[in-house]
Amino acid sequence: MKNNNAILITGGAGYIGSHTVVELFKAGYYPIIVDDFRNSNKSVIEGLTELMGESPIFYVIDVCDKTALEKLFLHYSFKGIIHFAAYKAVGESVADPLMYYRNNILGLVNVCELALKYNVNNFVFSSSCTVYGEPKELKEVSENTPKSEPNSPYGNTKLIGEQLLLDVQKSNKAFKVINLRYFNPVGAHPSSLIGEFPIGKPNNLLPFVTQTAIGKQESLLVFGNDYPTNDGTCIRDYIHVCDLAMAHVKAMMFLENKTEECIEAVNIGTGTGTSILEVINLFEKVSGVKLNWKFADRRKGDVIEIYANAKKANDLLNWKANYSIEDAILHAWNWEKKLVEHV
Ligand code: UD1
Numbered sequence: 001m002k003n004n005n006a007i008l009i010t011g012g013a014g015y016i017g018s019h020t021v022v023e024l025f026k027a028g029y030y031p032i033i034v035d036d037f038r039n040s041n042k043s044v045i046e047g048l049t050e051l052m053g054e055s056p057i058f059y060v061i062d063v064c065d066k067t068a069l070e071k072l073f074l075h076y077s078f079k080g081i082i083h084f085a086a087y088k089a090v091g092e093s094v095a096d097p098l099m100y101y102r103n104n105i106l107g108l109v110n111v112c113e114l115a116l117k118y119n120v121n122n123f124v125f126s127s128s129c130t131v132y133g134e135p136k137e138l139k140e141v142s143e144n145t146p147k148s149e150p151n152s153p154y155g156n157t158k159l160i161g162e163q164l165l166l167d168v169q170k171s172n173k174a175f176k177v178i179n180l181r182y183f184n185p186v187g188a189h190p191s192s193l194i195g196e197f198p199i200g201k202p203n204n205l206l207p208f209v210t211q212t213a214i215g216k217q218e219s220l221l222v223f224g225n226d227y228p229t230n231d232g233t234c235i236r237d238y239i240h241v242c243d244l245a246m247a248h249v250k251a252m253m254f255l256e257n258k259t260e261e262c263i264e265a266v267n268i269g270t271g272t273g274t275s276i277l278e279v280i281n282l283f284e285k286v287s288g289v290k291l292n293w294k295f296a297d298r299r300k301g302d303v304i305e306i307y308a309n310a311k312k313a314n315d316l317l318n319w320k321a322n323y324s325i326e327d328a329i330l331h332a333w334n335w336e337k338k339l340v341e342h343v
Contacts, residue, residue: 005030006076007252008120010063010111011084012056013040015196016126016185018048019245020082022194025052027249032076033058034069035085039199047193063107066114073118080122080252083111086157089203090301093154104157105164112168116175122255124248127162127179129237129267130155134303139235139273142309143181143265151301162265169263176262178251183237183269183308185244187328188335195335196241205279206238206329210336213289220291222276224298229305233276237269237307240323240331244268250317269308270321279329286326287333 007024011017012033018040021031033056048056061068063085086104087093093100108125115123132141133148133155150156165177186206188195198207201217212220225232247268255262274282280291313319323331 003030003076004079006032006078008032008034008072008076008078008081009084010034010081010107011086011126013037013044013058014084016182016241016244017084018044018194019189019241020084020248021048021056022051022189023242023245023249024252025056027253029249029252031056032072032078034061034063034072036060036062039087041197044194044197047189050193051189051191063110064103066110069110070114073114073120078118078120080124080255081111081115081120082124082126082248082252083108084126086126088154090152090154091203093152093157097153100153100157104154105160108161108164112164116168116172119174121174121176122252123165123175123177124251124255125161125165125177125179127181127265128155128158129181129183129269129306129308131159131162131181132306135306139305140271140307140309141267143267143312151303166263169261173261176255176258177264178255178262179265180247180251181265181267182244183239183267183306185241186238187240187242187323187331189242190331192331192334192338195332195338205276206332209279209283209291210332212293213283213287213291213333214336214340218292220280220293221296222280222293223296223302225295227298227304229275231275231277234302235273235275235305235307237272238274238279238325238328239269239321240328243321243323247313247317247319250319254317264316266313266317267308267310268313268319269310270325271308271310272325273305273307274325282326283329283333286330
């Protein structure tokens with residue numbers, strides 16, 4: 001089909017993918033979602049329909065199934081690809097690394113092969129600040145901070161993904177790539193129509209906070225109180241998922257307008273670090289709910305402190321975070337309350 005603004009969004013029904021679909025649509029793109037819903041929830045389609053005013057176009061396809069995926073490349077002439085589809089649970093990746101390498105690397109290889117075959121030359125990859133490992137001296141990392149060994153097979157798949165794209169770009173100069181290195185995505189759409197659906201017990205901090213506050217979890221465990229930080233707890237850069245989604249739109253616009261070769265890594269974060277205890281205090285302030293929490297041992301493999309230098313995102317993509325961490329926490333809380341209403 002000829003729609004000159006079609007963008008393939010693999011993993012478009014997932015947490016970050018679904019918010020990106022909304023922002024792309026609002027910006028005049030025509031998002032085509034590919035997702036097999038193994039880690040997402042079908043009800044996201046209802047939320048997207050309400051936000052977009054029309055049903056999103058989606059195909060239930062596993063990106064590892066190249067034959068099925070190729071049919072879409074024959075049907076649409078994509079202007080670009082945003083590749084989200086991947087596993088992302090650190091612990092699970094340690095337990096079953098091959099599952100991670102198969103899904104995250106094979107999926108990327110398939111999408112890249114089809115991109116080259118059908119001349120789809122604008123490519124945005126979902127990478128992660130995990131590629132920096134534990135920052136040595138400076139906790140504020142820029143794209144020039146040397147990469148170091150990630151703490152998990154999941155992290156390795158992101159590092160290998162970036163390397164793979166660099167090699168592909170070197171041999172195909174028309175293929176333009178932006179690796180977006182996400183810091184810690186949190187929050188939900190302000191409308192509470194879409195958000196995150198953690199499967200099982202959440203691993204990430206904010207879903208655990210909201211689930212504890214609503215009573216789904218008994219108590220939040222704060223992993224470690226003896227780190228060399230102001231209050232002894234780990235520090236992260238929490239970025240609102242809608243700001244992160246917008247970064248993908250800006251990256252796609254940038255690639256479209258770029259006439260020379262391009263392979264860039266760009267940090268997507270707020271530039272501010274927040275400790276776990278600060279997150280808890282902000283949550284209690286924003287929600288008015290007293291959180292049940294206690295200290296526990298350190299979690300193996302945790303980075304102590306990391307936050308983004310987000311200057312390049314601003315300079316190159318004309319992007320910066322607009323939402324505050326209070327907004328993100330409020331939207332996450334509103335979404336949690338909405339999930340309960342719908343159970
Ligand atoms: C984790 C992954 C990272 C991945 C990201 C995806 C690790 C070591 N890193 O990041 O590679 O890209 O998720 O979103 O798993 N915390 C608690 N109690 C909890 C949950 C978390 O104290 O119940 C703490 C953690 O120890 C950490 C902070 O909260 O200090 C943030 O944790 P989390 O949300 O899991 O994010 P990351 O560890 O930064």
